[in-house]
Amino acid sequence: MAQPRIVVQHDDFDIAAEMSRISGQNRNIGAVVTFSGLCRDEAGTLAALEIEHYPGMAEAEIGRVAAEVLGRWTLTGLTIIHRFGLIKPGENIVLVMAASVHREAAFNAASFLMDYLKNTAPFWKKEHLTTGEERGWVEAKTKDQEAFKRLHSL
């Protein structure tokens, strides 16, 4: 396949446009699996997430994860978009779109990519509450930290 499309930006993305872009590349695509990660409102307590990232490394690390995925599964297209900055409940945070001839590769690639991305891509979330306070930085889940340690044997 062509190079994966990797974008790190503040602006929102357009799923329909990304879908056309990925399926327009090749008429032998049978399956496209799309993961959209959204900002939850946490039962009305969350006003916004502020997402900090490491410019340069964010793109580079997503590129390394994409290369790993493309080595494991045969895809006909792969797009990864991660937003940063202030994001409100209901808004998009991340998009992963994997296209393949048969559906298993696209499902497995998208799912693996999200697991891997969460553990290695340099992004951090801070929560702003509807009360006007900051709840502070989201803590990494233990299982995500353990997955990272297995990858990097820290």
Added chain:
Amino acid sequence: MAQPRIVVQHDDFDIAAEMSRISGQNRNIGAVVTFSGLCRDEAGTLAALEIEHYPGMAEAEIGRVAAEVLGRWTLTGLTIIHRFGLIKPGENIVLVMAASVHREAAFNAASFLMDYLKNTAPFWKKEHLTTGEERGWVEAKTKDQEAFKRLHSL
């Protein structure tokens, strides 16, 4: 969650509109997994697929599959759209969209739903070739047939 949205129609669907519909229902959605099944061109040999369905049972059977999925995973939204009639390469055939608080449920539900749907929903594909001939009816894959038999112990 509300009732799953199940549509069997000839017309194409609009992924962005379906996404808005599913994520507008609830502000506590963290993940939406979308599977799009497209008509492949089979290396340029396929002119179109003709999809026959069993009206009434198609909707009922998709409803049974959806109920099974909703019993296994906690979802905040579920949409299944299956097209019938003449469909050209690059066009959509099927859409499954599963929304949940955390991503695992949405991934597992969408993947299981597609496996199950392929084996039990009453749709049949006939291939029309670019030479003008019919290649005839697509044969069910052995693994799909075996999965059906396990489900129904025929």
Added chain:
Amino acid sequence: MTKLVYFAWVRERIGKGEEVIELDPAIVTVGDLLAHLKTRGEEYAAALEYENVIRVAINQEHVEHDAPIKGATEIALFPPMTGG
């Protein structure tokens, strides 16, 4: 009277999409029905030649070949599904 409906190559081989027939009370199971239909002519025999691949639904729900057909208002015969 029972409505029979056919799909895909079962429909093409039998040469019609549906028909309404009177079923003898001796036809108890789906298997009995398939055996009976095969005696109705060459086109039925051709459609149902590989009997064990034929899928059957009674009143729009999948059933096994040993299922009773009592109470059926609509019986559908079709090949393995290839949707999705």
Added chain:
Amino acid sequence: MTKLVYFAWVRERIGKGEEVIELDPAIVTVGDLLAHLKTRGEEYAAALEYENVIRVAINQEHVEHDAPIKGATEIALFPPMTGG
């Protein structure tokens, strides 16, 4: 001279996003660097208190705490990632 960059609560506790420092040749590994930084003031000691949760990247690639820092032009310190 080496550029150090900090993110999320490491950045907030240290009180700056980046700085350029001269590193003593005795500082060989990432672990040595962390130990050295903790001596630079209370804010560094607070930021790096739980040293083993601190993630480190050299020239924008994750490295372990026993990795050598030789050749590093940019060393980043940050908490476990919470993107996705």
